[in-house]
Amino acid sequence: MDLVVVENLRKFLGGRLVLDNISFVVDEGEAFCLLGPNGAGKTTTVRVLLGIYRPDSGRVMVKGLDVHENLSEVKRVIGYLPETPSLYDRLTVYRNLEFYGHLFDIRGGELDSRIREVSRLLGIEDRLNELVGRLSKGLRQRVAIARAILNNPEILILDQPTSDLDPGMAHSIRSTIRELNTDGGLTLIVCTHNLQEAEFICSKVAIINRGRVVGYGDIKELKRRLVKIHKFHIETLDPIRNKVHLFSELDYVIGAEVTSDYSVIVSLNRKDLISDLITLMISRGLRIFEVRYVEPSLEDVYLDLVGGHGEA
Ligand SMILES: Nc1ncnc2c1ncn2[C@@H]1O[C@H](COP(=O)(O)OP(=O)(O)OP(=O)(O)O)[C@@H](O)[C@H]1O
Numbered sequence: 479m480d481l482v483v484v485e486n487l488r489k490f491l492g493g494r495l496v497l498d499n500i501s502f503v504v505d506e507g508e509a510f511c512l513l514g515p516n517g518a519g520k521t522t523t524v525r526v527l528l529g530i531y532r533p534d535s536g537r538v539m540v541k542g543l544d545v546h547e548n549l550s551e552v553k554r555v556i557g558y559l560p561e562t563p564s565l566y567d568r569l570t571v572y573r574n575l576e577f578y579g580h581l582f583d584i585r586g587g588e589l590d591s592r593i594r595e596v597s598r599l600l601g602i603e604d605r606l607n608e609l610v611g612r613l614s615k616g617l618r619q620r621v622a623i624a625r626a627i628l629n630n631p632e633i634l635i636l637d638q639p640t641s642d643l644d645p646g647m648a649h650s651i652r653s654t655i656r657e658l659n660t661d662g663g664l665t666l667i668v669c670t671h672n673l674q675e676a677e678f679i680c681s682k683v684a685i686i687n688r689g690r691v692v693g694y695g696d697i698k699e700l701k702r703r704l705v706k707i708h709k710f711h712i713e714t715l716d717p718i719r720n721k722v723h724l725f726s727e728l729d730y731v732i733g734a735e736v737t738s739d740y741s742v743i744v745s746l747n748r749k750d751l752i753s754d755l756i757t758l759m760i761s762r763g764l765r766i767f768e769v770r771y772v773e774p775s776l777e778d779v780y781l782d783l784v785g786g787h788g789e790a
């Protein structure tokens with residue numbers, strides 16, 4: 479089922495068009511990524527989804543309901559981790575969660591068992607009596623995620639969940655987030671510019687640049703479809719180092735990187751021309767041992783679509 483549908487969303491902020499016809503669909507149970515550089519429009523999109531901003535045109539539906547006409551119903555099914563979550567430093571973890579629970583009208587025994595449940599999921603059950611102000615950044619982020627799922631949402635929106643964390647902590651939090659999806663069945667929308675994060679947690683992506691969707695779909699499929707440079711790893715039985723000049727004669731070979739005396743990685747602008755290349759190599763006395771297609775990475779697609787920079 480389509481849980482979230484964003485259709486032709488346009489939004490002006492400060493007199494500037496910051497979302498330009500954004501469309502995407504998130505299915506139930508999916509881990510979806512809004513991927514894009516700084517200033518691309520990820521947070522603005524999420525704010526429209528949460529009903530904080532009204533769209534100037536287009537619409538946003540959650541569970542078949544227009545967000546702006548059904549705000550209270552929609553808020554009940556969404557959990558949200560903002561880019562910079564604010565917690566009460568002078569309260570304990572438990573009191574922070576309790577305070578938030580009251581905002582959702584969860585009380586008494588139900589609230590206590592919910593706090594214990596989310597703390598267990600986030601691995602902070604033994605920290606409940608500590609002051610939030612004394613926690614490390616990683617643990618604070620775990621508390622903030624616990625808070626975001628306190629209302630037992632069906633959709634969890636995470637805006638840059640690991641941007642300020644060291645690699646080890648970032649990895650451990652990504653694993654926890656992934657489990658919320660794979661084991662807990664939570665539908666995720668993750669905003670990030672971190673390609674590793676996108677690939678680790680999510681299976682589907684909308685790549686946003688300057689307010690537009692420039693790439694959209696299943697990550698694996700997108701990599702195959704959009705990559706314009708195809709890399710092959712070729713191993714030979716004859717030394718190749720002194721034969722690389724062969725490749726510079728061919729206009730379909732974009733690059734050749736010799737990786738050992740008997741191996742080279744060639745980049746072609748057309749995948750099917752690998753057979754021509756191999757035929758040529760054999761005709762020039764190079765016996766072939768192995769040819770392997772190098773799977774494109776999400777980074778290849780991203781850099782191709784977005785370039786090395788976001789906003790000009
Ligand atoms: N309140 C505002 N008034 C005017 N312009 C804004 C406002 N909020 C955001 N913008 C602009 O809208 C564009 C998109 O911003 P947004 O915060 O959605 O990007 P983002 O993809 O979340 O970036 P980041 O990765 O830096 O968080 C940016 O150019 C930003 O400067």
Ligand SMILES: [Mg+2]
Pocket residue numbers: 520521522561637
């Ligand atoms: Mg943002």
